[in-house]
Amino acid sequence: MRHWVFAALTLAALLWVFPLVWALSSSFKPRSDLFSYPPRLLPTEPTVENYHNLFAGYSFLQWFLVSTVIALIATAVTVLVCSLAGFGFAKYSFRGKDALFNTMFSSLAIPFAVIIVPLFIMLAKTGLTQPLFALIVPWVAPAFGIFMMRQFCEQAVPDEILDAARIDGASEFTTFWRVVLPLLRPALGALAVWSFLNTYNNFLWPLIIVSDPAQYTLPLGLQSIFGAEGRQYDIVLAGSILAAVPSIVVFVALRKQLIEGLSAGAVKN
Structure with missing residues (x-):
């Protein structure tokens, strides 16, 4: 077998x-x-003519830099926000906690295409459609990430450790930063990989937000090459291979934490 x-x-x-x-x-x-x-x-x-034509004829390096910077910033903020929210839902009691969590969790059932127009209108009316801001903020508190961190906090962070830190005089944030975060390292790695790939490869939202070719992300840039006259398949293939490098590097660097984080839910204490 x-x-x-x-x-x-x-x-x-x-x-x-x-x-x-x-x-x-x-x-x-x-x-x-x-x-x-x-x-x-x-x-x-x-x-290597395809790679030469890619760099000579298109702003590939600029697209690469925009996508990488946005993905790194969004990942760092997402990991911090989701870990704080997950820890709060797991270890604190407050009025409306269950209703708030259920509402947040239920949002997973709503396709992004349903909210894309209201989200764009809201950002436009508040004057926050600047790409560097608009491409990051909508993804800093995903329901999946908060749910994942909440589940991991409940399993990996004993209440006794938190009580001991408080008895020693540690503040709530100090307890979270020095006690809780090290225990969440596998889940943080898994969430970082998921967040980076999700932001780095996103196409639909940048297509709505970005209108200046100089601010294109990699998916938009490669699509513009593919949609050019003559269908530049050879150049798109070269760009796609280079575009995959950051994703592979992030996955390899955090593969241990990713596997531990994804398998943690299958282990019963």
Whole structure:
């Protein structure tokens, strides 16, 4: 039975990796070889012309910088806000706590497309549509992140540790910063990976907010290349490979915390 499971997981891994390998290989192919028949995985005459044209003809580095900076800022703020909110819901009692949490949790059932117009109108009327602000603020307190941190706080943060810190004279914020956060490290890593990928790869919201090509994020920039005359598939493939680098780096750097955070809910104390 284990051999069948291993074989199935190996096949699934290969199916997941194959498109990435194909895109990487195709990014070194001239455009004439992209649709050759029969299709070939490896380029017959490898070339870096696609990457040269990407940097020479488009503002790729600027798009890359905008996306990376926005994703890093949004991730840092999201991790802090969600951990504070999750800790509050898990360890404090206050009037309306259950109703507030249920309302927040229920928002997970609402598709983003439903609220995108009201959200844009609200930001426009308050004069907060500046891209650097508008691309970050709507994502700093996601319901999923708050729910995740609340569940982890309930499992990983004993009340006895909090009581001991308070007896020693630590303030509530000091207790959170020095006692609670180290215990939440696996969940923080998992939430950071989720938040970074969600913000970095977001396309619909930047499409609504950003109108200046100089402020495009990577998804918008690559879409503009793809939508150009002649369908620049070769250049888009090169850009897509480079765009995937930050996501891979973040995942590799936080993979241990991600696995621990995602598997924590399956362990019963």
